[in-house]
Amino acid sequence: MIMNLYQRHIFPRLLADVSKRFTEDRQRLAALLQGDVLELGSGTGESFSFYPAAVKRVVSLEYDDQLLGYQQPQRLPAHLANECLLLQGDGHQLPFKDAQFDQVFCCLVLCSVADPAQVLAEAYRVLKPGGALVVFEHVAAAHQLTHRAQRWLNPLWRPLACGCQLERQTEQRIREAGFCTDKLKRYRHSSYPALVGTFLEGLAIKPEKS
């Protein structure tokens, strides 16, 4: 009951606030977007205002209907006003046909989905050959002590952050899903605390021929 109230009424406000802190990172990653884009787990829609002119159409998919209520489609740039679709849906079972999108954008999402391998398999399926998964994700720390702390605190963090996990090996999962990961980098981001301070960002490419 208390957790339910927290998840429905407090967490969305917290997320809306925390999401604003990633503005610079969001802007940098969104600048890589182009063509027909699927944004997975779009949350409160914080990335909408950063979609560049190179994006032709956007489908934004969010699982949580409370978060959807925070989204403001008017934040999308004018050229996307009639080229956007905001949907409620589950990244584990995408309601799209194969090879439909040029890019799939995941900003701080693969930490939170129940089964990243399944979500990545779906992202791979709906991408065109040569298409890209554009990611910005906090992941397991390379530093041993920090990683140990992440593992230890994860059971506490997970319910408070509504499913977010501290120590995901996201790069490995992306590689296992079949993507080429040469254009991904993992690094320690100095703006954030160590527990959530190791990031994976860049493009993971679906090979032309799989």
Ligand SMILES: C[S@@+](CC[C@H](N)C(=O)[O-])C[C@H]1O[C@@H](n2cnc3c(N)ncnc32)[C@H](O)[C@@H]1O
């Ligand atoms: C930390 S929030 C990030 C939100 C947003 N991408 C941002 O950058 O502010 C994680 C998001 O993943 C979404 N999510 C979790 N499981 C999901 C699923 N199965 N399908 C789609 N989205 C999911 C959550 O509802 C939430 O919006």
